Amino acid sequence: MTGTAISENADSTADSATCRGGLAGCGVSGPAQPDRNAPIGVFDSGVGGLTVVREIIRQLPNEEIIYFGDTARVPYGNKSQETVTRFSEQIVRFLRTFRVKTIVVACNTASAYAMEALERDIDVPIIGVVKPGAKAAAETTRNGRIGVIATEATIGSQIYAKYIQELNRDVTIYGKACPLFVPLVEEGLLEDPVTDEIARRYLAELIDIDIDTLILGCTHYPLIRSTLGRIMGEGVTLVNPAYETTRELHGMLAGLNLLRRESPGLGSNRYQFYVSDKAEKFVRFANSIIKYGILSAKTINIEDY
Numbered sequence: 538m539t540g541t542a543i544s545e546n547a548d549s550t551a552d553s554a555t556c557r558g559g560l561a562g563c564g565v566s567g568p569a570q571p572d573r574n575a576p577i578g579v580f581d582s583g584v585g586g587l588t589v590v591r592e593i594i595r596q597l598p599n600e601e602i603i604y605f606g607d608t609a610r611v612p613y614g615n616k617s618q619e620t621v622t623r624f625s626e627q628i629v630r631f632l633r634t635f636r637v638k639t640i641v642v643a644c645n646t647a648s649a650y651a652m653e654a655l656e657r658d659i660d661v662p663i664i665g666v667v668k669p670g671a672k673a674a675a676e677t678t679r680n681g682r683i684g685v686i687a688t689e690a691t692i693g694s695q696i697y698a699k700y701i702q703e704l705n706r707d708v709t710i711y712g713k714a715c716p717l718f719v720p721l722v723e724e725g726l727l728e729d730p731v732t733d734e735i736a737r738r739y740l741a742e743l744i745d746i747d748i749d750t751l752i753l754g755c756t757h758y759p760l761i762r763s764t765l766g767r768i769m770g771e772g773v774t775l776v777n778p779a780y781e782t783t784r785e786l787h788g789m790l791a792g793l794n795l796l797r798r799e800s801p802g803l804g805s806n807r808y809q810f811y812v813s814d815k816a817e818k819f820v821r822f823a824n825s826i827i828k829y830g831i832l833s834a835k836t837i838n839i840e841d842y
Contacts, residue, residue, distance in 0.1 A: 571636075571637075571638035571639065571661050571662075571795060572636070572638060573638065573794065573795045573796060573797055573798070574601075574797055575601075575635075575636050575637055575638035576600070576601035576602055576603045576635055576637050576638070576809075577593065577597075577600050577601065577602050577603070577637060577638065577639055577640075577641060577786075578602075578603050578604075578605075578629075578632035578633075578635065578637035578639070578640040578641065579593070579602055579603070579604045579605070579640070579641045579643050580604070580605040580606070580607070580625075580628045580629075580632065580640070580641075580642065580643060580644065580647075581605075581606055581607070581643045581644040581647075581756055582606070582607050582610065582611045582612055582613040582614075582624075582644050582646065582647070582719075583606050583607060583608050583611035583612070583719070583723055583757070584606055584608070584722065584723060584757070584819065584822050584823070584826070585643070585644065585719070585722065585755060585756035585757030585758075585760070586604065586606060586641075586643030586644060586756050587604070587606075587822075587823055587826045587827060588643075588756050588757075588759045588760060588777075588779040588826070589641060589643035589666070589756055589779045589782060589783065590602055590604055590643075590808075590827060591779070591826060591827050592779050592780050592782070592783035593641075593783050593786070594808075594827065594829065595783075596783045596784065596787055597783070597786070597787055597790075597796070597797075598800065599796070599797040599798065599799060599800045599801075600796075600797050600807075601797070601801055601805070601807045601808070601809075602807070602808050602809070603632055603635045603637060603809050603811070604808070604809070604810045604811065605628050605631060605632060605810075605811045605812070605813075605839075606810070606811075606812045606813070606819060606834075607624060607628065607812075607813050607839065608812045608813055608814045608815050608818075608819055609812075609813035609814035609815075609839070610624060610813060610839075611719065611723060612646075612688065612716075612719045612720065612723075613644060613646040613647060613688070613690065614646050614687075614688020614689050614690045614691065614714075614716060614719060614755070615688070615689055615690070615716065616646075616690065618650040618651075618690075621646055621647055621650040621651055621690065622650055622651040622654050624647075624651075624839075625642070625647045625650075625651035625654070625655060626651070626654065626655065626658070627839050627840070627842045628839060628842070629655055629658075629659060630842040631811070631837065631839060631842045633659075633661075635809075637661065638661060638662075638790075638795050639661055639662040639663065639664065639786070639789070639790065639795065640655075640659065640661060640662075640663045640664075641663075641664050641665075641666075641782065641786060642655070642663065642664070642665045642666065643666060643756050643779070643782070644666070644756060645666055645667060645687055645688065645691045645754050645755050645756065645778070646687075646688050646690045646691050646755075647665075648665030648666050648667045648696075649667060649690060649691050649694040649696040650690060650694065652665050662789060662790075662793060662795075664782065664785060664786055664789060665782075666756060666778040666779065666782045667691075667696050667697060667700060667754075667778070668700055668785070669778055669781035669782045669784065669785045670697070670752050670753075670754065670776050670777075670778030670781050670782070671697050671700035671701045671704070671752070672700070672704060672781070673776045673778075673781045674697075674701060674750050674752050674776045675701045675704040675705045675708065676704075677750045677774050677776065678705075678708055678749055678750040678774075679749050680747070680748075680749045681705075681707055681708040681709060682708070682709055682711065682746060682747060682748040682749060682750075683701060683708055683709070683710050683711070683748060683749075683750045683751075683752065684710075684711045684712075684713065684743040684746070684748040684750065684751040684752065684773075685697045685698075685710060685711070685712045685713070685751075685752045685754045686712075686713050686714075686715045686718075686739065686740075686743075686751065686752070686753065686754055686755070686758065686765075687712070687713075687714065687715070687752075687754030687755050687758075688714065688715075688716060688719065688754075688755055689714040689716055691754050691755065692712040692713065692714045692754075693714075695712070697710060697712070697752060697754060698710040698712070711743060711746055711748060713739060713740075713742070713743055715735075715736075715739045715755075715758075717735050717739075718732075718735070718736075718739075718755065718757060718758055718761065719755065719757050721735065721761070722757040722758075722760050722761060723757070725822060725825075727760055727761055727764075728761075728763070728764065732761060732764060733764055733768075736761070736764050736765060736768055737768055740765070740768050740769060743769070744768075744769065744770070748773060749772060749773055749774065750773065750774045750776060751765070751769055751773050751774070751775050751776065752776045752778065753765065753775060753776065753777055753778065754778065756778065756779055759777045759779055759780075760826065762775060762777065808829065808831065809835075810823065810831060810833070810834035810835070811834060811835050811836075811837050812834050812835075812836055812837075813836065813837065813838070813839045814836065815836075816833070816834040816835065816836045819834045820832070820833060820834050
């Protein structure tokens, strides 16, 4: 298994981490301005986006959330750009039925492949998970060697290299596809000898390269952060795009005057979860991650959107 030093002139579909120029820069103007009390829409290929939901609950406790996990079609990382874009467009149409005020693409593969199409068609602010992680890594590295672990699609897009080198051209980015991490997380094998062994094999060459910063370039990966941190050692800083994206989301909503000012009243259904398959399994996993007491998730046919 060999890693890839990502080229300096990487070219890929753009990911949006902020909306510049106010609401007009997000394709929103005049009467179409979202309601600050409307929910935030979040989606992912499966359960990985729950790491983003967890951060939103921590950092933006007043907000309501509509989450969709595409559990019937996970993983996205081995699918084509055309397919991932089509899936993402369907999910956004579903989330828009809730009149969400913003959408968080809590999936690195969708952020790499579908953001340009989504930004073109949507009329609310939208944020992906790549730019915030890239920015944090560029600011963190000391020796100029940054590792990125992600799905095959995200590594192949070279999108992290594009954004990091826009901020700091004196760094070298090493990409490593880790396709087995997503199914291991989806199966709940967060602290298991199999996960530990696979992680050691994937990360060995990044250790040899002596990176000092490692981007967890898939929202599933923070769920095995303790394993990754133990293998990489104390000298390597792990960048969690879920945390960094939520910080960017807070700043974006504040700048657009869209932060909810008061917590929803008692009895409100402030966190709603939808999936395309295996709702009961999703609820069990979600409760182990978020610790909120999620009672249910609804299964929908996303192909209807």
